[in-house]
Amino acid sequence: MKSKLFCAFLFLFGMNANAQSLQDTLSYKDFFSIVKQFHPIAQQANLLNNLARAKRTKALGGFDPKIDAGFDQKYFDGTEYYTFLTPQLKLPLWYGIELKGSYSQAEGAYLNPESKIPTEGLGYAGISFELGKGLLIDERRAAIKQAAIFAQSTKNEQIRILNDLFLDAGSQYIDWQNKFKIYKVYENALDLAKVRFEAVKIGFKNGDMPAIDTVEAILTVQQRETSLQQANLEWQSSKFMLSNYLWLANNQAVDPNKLTIIPQDTLTSPIVINNQIENNPKLISYDFKLMDLNVERRLKAENLKPQLNLQLGVLNQGTSLLRNINPNYWQNNNKVNIGFSFPLTFAKARGDLAETKIKIRQTELERDFFGVELQNKISQNNFEMITLQNQLIILNQTYQSSLQLLQGEELKFKLGESSLFLINSRESKLIEVIEKTLNTEFKLEKSKIKSLWLSGTLHQNI
Structure with a gap:
C-alpha cells in the first residue's frame, strides 16, 4: 500500500x-x-x-520648372495708361544655375521709357549664376x-x-x-x-x-x-x-x-x-x-560668403527667343544684372555654424x-x-x-x-x-x- x-x-x-x-x-x-x-x-x-x-x-521639388505670369493694367477716364503682360519660365539646375525664358508685352499712353518695347513684344532667354553664397551648396x-x-x-x-x-x-x-x-x-x-x-x-x-x-x-x-x-x-x-x-x-x-x-x-x-x-x-x-549634420554644416558655412548673383540674357523681338544667334547680335541686344550683398558681421551665419x-x-x-x-x-x-x-x-x-x-x-x-x-x-x-x-x-x-x-x-x- x-x-x-x-x-x-x-x-x-x-x-x-x-x-x-x-x-x-x-x-x-x-x-x-x-x-x-x-x-x-x-x-x-x-x-x-x-x-x-x-x-x-x-527634395526634388526644389528643382521643379516654374511657370508664372504677371498682368498689370490701368485705365482711367477712358484712357489706357498701360498694360503689361509678362509670362516666364524658370528652370533651376545644379550648382546654383537657373535658366529663364520670358516674353513681355507693353502698351499704353503713359509708359515709362524703360518699359517701352517693340509692338510685337520682347523675348528674353537668360541664365543666372550664384558666384558667391550658393556656389558650392544651397538649400535645394x-x-x-x-x-x-x-x-x-x-x-x-x-x-x-x-x-x-x-x-x-x-x-x-x-x-x-x-x-x-x-x-x-x-x-x-x-x-x-x-x-x-x-x-x-x-x-x-x-x-x-x-x-x-x-x-x-x-x-x-x-x-x-x-x-x-x-x-x-x-x-x-x-x-x-x-x-x-x-x-x-x-x-x-x-x-x-x-x-x-x-x-x-x-x-x-x-x-x-x-x-x-x-x-x-x-x-x-x-x-x-x-x-546629415555635416551637410547642414556645409550649408551653414556657405552662408559666410557674400551673395553675388550674375544674370545674363539675350533680347529678341517677338516670341522667337533665339532667332539671331551670332555674337554681334548678342553684344547689342542683351540684358545683364549683377546683384551683390555682404553682411558686415555675419553674426547670424556664424551663430548658425557654431550651433x-x-x-x-x-x-x-x-x-x-x-x-x-x-x-x-x-x-x-x-x-x-x-x-x-x-x-x-x-x-x-x-x-x-x-x-x-x-x-x-x-x-x-x-x-x-x-x-x-x-x-x-x-x-x-x-x-x-x-x-x-x-x-x-x-x-x-x-x-x-x-x-x-x-x-x-x-x-x-x-
Missing part, C-alpha cells in the same frame, strides 16, 4: 504532458512569422521606404543630399525597429512558455497529492496508517491547490501580454480571452559568445546623423559613449549566459540528488523509519528545484535573444 503512495511522483518530471496533444501549439518560429507579417510595428517599419521616397520627391542641393542620407538610413532604422520588436516579443514568448511549464509542474504535483490523499484515506480505514497522516495529506493538497492557482494566474497573465504581439490580417488584434494555444517544448538555440558591435543599428544611426558644430560634437560624444556602453553590455550579457549555463549544470545535479533523497525517504518510509511529513518535504524540495531550473532556463533563453539584439543580428536569426 505504502509503495503505491509514492510511485506517482514520476508525474512531476513528465514535461510532455498529454494535454499538449489536445490543444493547438504555437511554436517559436510560427510566433515570429505572425509578428513579422501582421504586427503594426513591423508594418510601420515597412512604411519607412515610402517615407524615404516621399522625402526624395519633396542640401535637401537632395539629406534625402539621400535618409534613404540610406531607412534600412538601418527598419532593422532597429524590428530588432526591438523581436526582443520584446521573443522575451514574452519565452516567459509565456516558462509560466506554462511551471503551471504543468504544479498541476502534476496536485494530481499526485490527490492520489496520495486517497491512498492515505484507504490506509487509515484499513488501520495501516494513523489519522494524522490524513491531515498531512489533505494539507499538502490544499497547499498545492494554492500554488497551482498562483501558477495559473501568472500563466494567464503572461498569455494576455503575449496577445499584444498576435495580430491577424486587416490590423485585427487577437482576443486573449479566446486564445487557447499552448507553447511547444524548450528552445534549443546554442549560446553564441559575441563581441561585435559594428552591426548594432543604434550605433550605425549615429553615423547617418553625423552625415551646428556643437551638434556634431555632441553626436560624436554620444556615439563614443554608446559604443563603450554597448561593448560593456555585450560583455556583461556574455558573462551572464556562461554563468546561467553553469547554474543549469549544478541544478541538474541538484535535481538528481533531490530525487535520490526522495527515493531514499520513500524506502525508509516503507521500513517504518520515516513519515509522510518528510516525504512531502523531500517532494516539495524537488518541485522547488524543478521550478528554479525552469526559471534559470528562461533567463538563459532571454540572454541568448538579448545577445543577438545587442549585436544587431536578431532579425537575421528569427
Whole structure:
C-alpha cells in the first residue's frame, strides 16, 4: 500500500504532458512569422521606404520648372495708361544655375521709357549664376543630399525597429512558455497529492496508517491547490501580454480571452559568445546623423560668403527667343544684372555654424559613449549566459540528488523509519528545484535573444 503512495511522483518530471496533444501549439518560429507579417510595428517599419521616397520627391521639388505670369493694367477716364503682360519660365539646375525664358508685352499712353518695347513684344532667354553664397551648396542641393542620407538610413532604422520588436516579443514568448511549464509542474504535483490523499484515506480505514497522516495529506493538497492557482494566474497573465504581439490580417488584434494555444517544448538555440558591435543599428544611426549634420554644416558655412548673383540674357523681338544667334547680335541686344550683398558681421551665419558644430560634437560624444556602453553590455550579457549555463549544470545535479533523497525517504518510509511529513518535504524540495531550473532556463533563453539584439543580428536569426 505504502509503495503505491509514492510511485506517482514520476508525474512531476513528465514535461510532455498529454494535454499538449489536445490543444493547438504555437511554436517559436510560427510566433515570429505572425509578428513579422501582421504586427503594426513591423508594418510601420515597412512604411519607412515610402517615407524615404516621399522625402526624395519633396527634395526634388526644389528643382521643379516654374511657370508664372504677371498682368498689370490701368485705365482711367477712358484712357489706357498701360498694360503689361509678362509670362516666364524658370528652370533651376545644379550648382546654383537657373535658366529663364520670358516674353513681355507693353502698351499704353503713359509708359515709362524703360518699359517701352517693340509692338510685337520682347523675348528674353537668360541664365543666372550664384558666384558667391550658393556656389558650392544651397538649400535645394542640401535637401537632395539629406534625402539621400535618409534613404540610406531607412534600412538601418527598419532593422532597429524590428530588432526591438523581436526582443520584446521573443522575451514574452519565452516567459509565456516558462509560466506554462511551471503551471504543468504544479498541476502534476496536485494530481499526485490527490492520489496520495486517497491512498492515505484507504490506509487509515484499513488501520495501516494513523489519522494524522490524513491531515498531512489533505494539507499538502490544499497547499498545492494554492500554488497551482498562483501558477495559473501568472500563466494567464503572461498569455494576455503575449496577445499584444498576435495580430491577424486587416490590423485585427487577437482576443486573449479566446486564445487557447499552448507553447511547444524548450528552445534549443546554442549560446553564441559575441563581441561585435559594428552591426548594432543604434550605433550605425549615429553615423547617418553625423552625415546629415555635416551637410547642414556645409550649408551653414556657405552662408559666410557674400551673395553675388550674375544674370545674363539675350533680347529678341517677338516670341522667337533665339532667332539671331551670332555674337554681334548678342553684344547689342542683351540684358545683364549683377546683384551683390555682404553682411558686415555675419553674426547670424556664424551663430548658425557654431550651433551646428556643437551638434556634431555632441553626436560624436554620444556615439563614443554608446559604443563603450554597448561593448560593456555585450560583455556583461556574455558573462551572464556562461554563468546561467553553469547554474543549469549544478541544478541538474541538484535535481538528481533531490530525487535520490526522495527515493531514499520513500524506502525508509516503507521500513517504518520515516513519515509522510518528510516525504512531502523531500517532494516539495524537488518541485522547488524543478521550478528554479525552469526559471534559470528562461533567463538563459532571454540572454541568448538579448545577445543577438545587442549585436544587431536578431532579425537575421528569427
